[in-house]
Amino acid sequence: MKPDSRIHVAGHRGLVGSAILRNLRARGYSNFLLRTHAELDLERQADVEAFFDRERPEYVFLAAAKVGGIHANSAYPADFIYDNLLIECNVINAAYRYGVSKLLFLGSSCIYPKHAPQPMREEYLLTGELEPTNEPYAVAKIAGIKLCQSYNRQYGTRFLSVMPTNLYGPNDNYHPLNSHVLPALLRRFHAAKSLMDGVPLPPSAPGGGGISPGEGIGPGGTWLQAWGTGSPRREFMYSDDMADACVFLMERYEGSEIVNIGTGEEITIRDLTDRVARAVGYTGEVRWDPTRPDGMERKLLDVSRLRTMGWRHRTTLEEGLRLTLEDYTRHLLNPAR
Numbered sequence: 001m002k003p004d005s006r007i008h009v010a011g012h013r014g015l016v017g018s019a020i021l022r023n024l025r026a027r028g029y030s031n032f033l034l035r036t037h038a039e040l041d042l043e044r045q046a047d048v049e050a051f052f053d054r055e056r057p058e059y060v061f062l063a064a065a066k067v068g069g070i071h072a073n074s075a076y077p078a079d080f081i082y083d084n085l086l087i088e089c090n091v092i093n094a095a096y097r098y099g100v101s102k103l104l105f106l107g108s109s110c111i112y113p114k115h116a117p118q119p120m121r122e123e124y125l126l127t128g129e130l131e132p133t134n135e136p137y138a139v140a141k142i143a144g145i146k147l148c149q150s151y152n153r154q155y156g157t158r159f160l161s162v163m164p165t166n167l168y169g170p171n172d173n174y175h176p177l178n179s180h181v182l183p184a185l186l187r188r189f190h191a192a193k194s195l196m197d198g199v200p201l202p203p204s205a206p207g208g209g210g211i212s213p214g215e216g217i218g219p220g221g222t223w224l225q226a227w228g229t230g231s232p233r234r235e236f237m238y239s240d241d242m243a244d245a246c247v248f249l250m251e252r253y254e255g256s257e258i259v260n261i262g263t264g265e266e267i268t269i270r271d272l273t274d275r276v277a278r279a280v281g282y283t284g285e286v287r288w289d290p291t292r293p294d295g296m297e298r299k300l301l302d303v304s305r306l307r308t309m310g311w312r313h314r315t316t317l318e319e320g321l322r323l324t325l326e327d328y329t330r331h332l333l334n335p336a337r
Contacts, residue, residue, distance in 0.1 A: 001029065001059055001102075001251060008033040008057035010042060010091055011064030016106055016164075018171045019243035020061050027247065033057050043083060048090040052098040060103040061246065062091050062144075067173070069180045070133050070227070070295055077136040084140035092147045092159065102158040104250050105148050107258065109165050109235075109301055110138045119302040122163070122258050131296050145258055152256045160253055162246060165262035165301050168320065169239030170327040182236060185273055186321075186328060188217060188224055189280040195221030196284060216289070223285040227292035230270030235262050235300050238320035241313040248311050262301035263313045269294075279321040 001007070007024065011017035012034050021032070033055045040051055042064050066083040073080055088105070095103045112120045113128030125145070130138045148159035172183040179187070195217065216225030245261045253259065267275075273286060306312075315323075 003028050004031045006058045009061045015172045017063035019239040023243040023247050043086040045090045048094050052094040058101045062105045073134040081136035081140045088144040105161045107141045107163045110134045119300040121302040149256050161258045163260045164242045165235040167239050185276045189282045192217045192221035192224045193282040225287045228294035232294045233266045233298045235266045238315035260301040262303045264303045266300045
């Protein structure tokens with residue numbers, strides 16, 4: 001890529017897309033073709049093709065997707081598979097038809113089998129059954145990978161797929177029920193601490209103001225309920241590190257094989273909960289609900305392929321939590337920014 005290359009970041013306002021955009025700008029890239037969902041609905045094929053025909057992007061980062069945690073995946077399985085398939089098919093096919101030089105597709109670590117050996121290597125894809133709680137989303141992401149590889153094989157395109165681990169950071173989704181585990185914990189601990197301090201969340205709070213019954217926060221924030229047993233182990237990566245790896249690969253990687261992006265480090269959900277509580281300053285009780293689903297017992301990526309290329313993450317979990325909490329607090333003060 002050159003500094004003035006025409007670059008389209010699909011989903012540039014979300015957690016992943018905004019991080020990629022920040023990284024590109026920091027590296028000196030300046031010619032961006034950005035559209036909000038209101039300006040360009042990626043689920044509408046005609047609109048996507050008209051955009052690619054008119055703007056002719058040279059490089060595309062496909063970070064737009066419908067995402068969510070265990071509850072969202074369980075409640076809206078049709079939405080997760082249908083919406084994501086539409087976005088992938090429309091953007092990847094348009095990239096081929098209108099001569100995009102290179103495309104990077106953001107997959108997910110949930111593509112790997114439920115009982116895959118740990119840590120999970122790229123070649124474990126399609127070697128076993130998926131985790132049922134997010135199977136529709138995983139199937140859609142696997143389809144995106146295969147689309148990229150198939151277009152490369154048939155048409156000689158330069159489409160690559162990366163599999164990031166669990167991400168968190170600025171512009172995350174803090175919805176009380178539909179968010180991933182880390183932003184959900186951060187929001188709820190912040191809300192519980194606010195109640196303990198006698199300062200309720202304002203109506204403009206990310207995810208909505210106030211406390212809903214589904215959030216499991218006791219009177220005055222004296223206790224907070226967490227899902228499951230807390231025993232599953234997960235890997236978490238700060239979104240700006242993920243973005244740096246994506247741009248690194250876009251600039252240097254020419255293969256069709258998928259590449260894992262992660263830290264190679266894992267933590268139990270219970271330990272993560274303790275760290276989020278300390279970062280927020282919450283001192284109340286945490287009650288675990290073992291009737292709620294845990295999901296996969298362990299999910300750690302093997303990142304040796306990426307490290308062999310010369311890249312590794314920089315941000316510790318403690319530093320990432322601090323930065324994310326600062327971003328969340330800024331949203332409370334200025335939600336329209």
